[in-house]
Amino acid sequence: MLFPAITAALKQGKRIALASPRVDVIRELFPRLEQAFQDVTIEALYGGSEHKAGKSQLILATTHQLMRYYQAFDVLIIDEVDAFPFYLDKSLMYAAKQAAKKQSTTLYLTATPRKNFRLQMKLGKLPHVFVPLRYHGHLLPVPKLKLAFHLTSQLANKKLPNAFQKWLMNRQNPQRQLLIFGPKISMIKELKEVITLLLLQTGAISASEELQAVYAADKDREAKIKQFRNRELHALITTTILERGVTFPSVDVAVLAAGHEVFNEAALVQIAGRAGRSADDPSGEVIFFHDGKTDAIEKARQMILDMNERGKKL
Template sequence: MLSSNQPSSIATFLSGRLLLQEEIPFPLSDSSDIQYLPGILTKHHRFFCQRCGNDQKERFAVFPCARCGQMCSYCRHCLMMGRVAGCSKLVRWTGAEPPHEGEGTLHWSGRLSEGQSAASHAVVEAIQRDGEQLIWAVCGAGKTEVLFRGIEAALLARKRVCIATPRTDVVLELAPRLQKVFPGVNVTALYGGSLDRHEYSPLVVSTTHQLFRFIEAFDVMIVDEVDAFPYSYDASLQYAVAKSRKSQSSLIYLTATPNETWQRECRSGKRPFMKIPARFHRQPLPVPAFSWCGNWKKAIEKGRIPANVKEWTVERLQAGKQALLFFPHIESMEKALPLFQKFHPAIEAVHAEDPHRKEKVALMREKKLPLLLSTTILERGVTFPNIDVAVIGAEDDVFTESALVQIAGRAGRSADFPDGEVRFFHYGKTKAMAKAAAHIRQMNKEGREKGWLDR
């Protein structure tokens, strides 16, 4: 435990952070470098949570508070990270940052494709000028490698870098990859339950939720999968990203599927962007095939799998080809799981609240699962080298154009296996399905026009 007569240790612990006073495991001194902020303010006759930015009346409540002895307001929106009440104090460090430890040289011998190289230069330039840049790259284009030179430039300039992503799975996959290519610095991974939560590091990979605990911490903020749920729908997560950046800093966005507003801004020149319409291995994106499967929900309720879904599954099992099968909802997936396990007992299912989620994804990577049923939790951020992909119930509202493009992007990512099959099983075609297929065809067309595809 740290003591109050260790200012450098206090700076290391608190620098860039915004923590509840009760989260700090040592007594605080009366240093002028420690600032106390009220947890909840009143702005324009409305409550405002200084940690998460919540100002929605229905997301506040009151409770009998033992600390202040009154009925005290508190923020329900970020309650899972510890209660911010009306009498709470948030603590931040306003003194000098601790010195960067380690050396930020990139150790990577790979080569970038033409598209990756152009995007990499754009990232470096944005970081050097503290600017903003969108990298619009197809699934499997190699967005992580595009960041390497920019991260190196930042670390060598003693800048602090954060890569923020909506999902824990992406943090768990990305952090060890970055640690491997930047062995001279300590890469910290922040997510719910993370052991790295109180470490100071010049290179941080974090879920967007964990950024509630930061303030003016980062010189470079990279937001991965900026279109993904929940970040794209939750203003408080966007507030957390903005709050975590220094006033002079760079902002890099990564996505395969920018929303329509951003696409218009790109076309009109209002948003700086770099587009990579082809994968690094120069093979086209698999275009999804549509297959009508009837009332699949009713079939599963009656204990059977639609005939063409069954045929697709058995073909993969017989060929020894791993596959992902996406469901719109947990309930229907869990009812279907025992039906699929009749084909092979090692078939598993995974969803966001699954306590064994990490282990199941690891088993899939180790090729110990022939087929993994999943909700949209695995639509992005995880890579299996040689898989086919299908969606059952592709007509469901949960499968937006963006989600379907991302799901299709799970197939054919490896240079050794670029031809994965994608199938959308449906009970009626939707605009989202048609737009997803058109999006993929358009990217392949642009890739060919640039000479970045071999076929």
């Protein structure tokens, strides 16, 4: 959706910044934009990135990196504007405002606008475009809810619920990669071996294939995500760091302990959005395993159903 606007701005000699609170979003966007705009100088700025100068016409950056700039950009695009830490950190909001020129255009992107944005949109104070369908025209995968009794205590004891095991053995398309979300770093570390063993026993993976666990402070985080994207891993278990902004062509998504407080409505909608992103496989499975429904689970599922209803009318 952004390419026409970026192309038009570049032709006019404008300077553009595309920022996101999430470093994984920037890492993913950089090679895609580099390929699409081969005649334009592009830099990706984030902690530990190889680019340092930050003087290119097109800048990709985490929102923290915008603190480096003052009235530098004609066009400022903030992707995942509702993501942590941007929406909670007034200094980041101020930095974004300062980075844009006085005469400039700012675009906000999100699939899950927070209350203040929804209110401004409803009152007509924030011009917006709502797009309920993906580029391939297929409806969003709707999460299925699976009750697993004593799920939280089972996971804490490195045990997997029967409902999860049954689903693994009966997936619609076993060739899809698996993206599994857990609520805590300690939990996903401990479950890595248990889930790997289960996948081997069910024949979902061979002895030569691998499952990895990844989390924010993982020193091998970038490498593991790249391996998964390149289909060198069959399964990846993760925290909410991969809830948004990353694209894998063919995955099934499972959320273990979906009723945990870390999985709010926006997080669950974004997590569900990791499935079905490719035109070649637009209908990946999304399963929320829980030991009791929450408002967040119900509201997330309803939001996706509502978007699909709007999409059917287009």
